[in-house]
Amino acid sequence: AQSVTQLGSHVSVSEGALVLLRCNYSSSVPPYLFWYVQYPNQGLQLLLKYTTGATLVKGINGFEAEFKKSETSFHLTKPSAHMSDAAEYFCAANTGGFKTIFGAGTRLFVKA
């Protein structure tokens, strides 16, 4: 069965520090992987996605993620956090088809 695990329900970083949000997946076949961001009272916005090809994918707002098949991971990073990055981040996986499975989410706090 497919599942997505996000390590850490809350992550706090200082402004300007590295952001690292962890995501591991469990799937019998290589999935398509996504990161979504959700600001308060808003919908989910697609940050980036991995389908095939280059394992390092770049997204919006300076975020990037690397697909590591050997580690079944798809961690999200940003070199320098900004106050506006404070939000809920969801990792998601799809093995091809109509159903996307979401992780439980990680709330990112950015301290001034």
Added chain:
Amino acid sequence: AAGVIQSPRHLIKEKRETATLKCYPIPRHDTVYWYQQGPGQDPQFLISFYEKMQSDKGSIPDRFSAQQFSDYHSELNMSSLELGDSALYFCASSWAGGEIETQYFGPGTRLLVL
């Protein structure tokens, strides 16, 4: 670029009432998904439609039903509402002719059942 449109954005109902949520996908998108997100929860998949046919079913209660129309918009009908139905309901859309796995989400409808 046009995004997924959901209406209404906010809805207040009482127990045992009915509610209808509407979703208008991104133009040319033929697949629609419905999710329910409780407070502090991740989105839970309810149901999806492709070309007006149900394509997948998740944890949708029997009290809920949905359909997709010829213009690809979708409606989620919720009857005998319960307090526990209070949540944020998202619609997402994708294009089967492209990367169907990439779903684009609407802003959500916040339902409060009193």
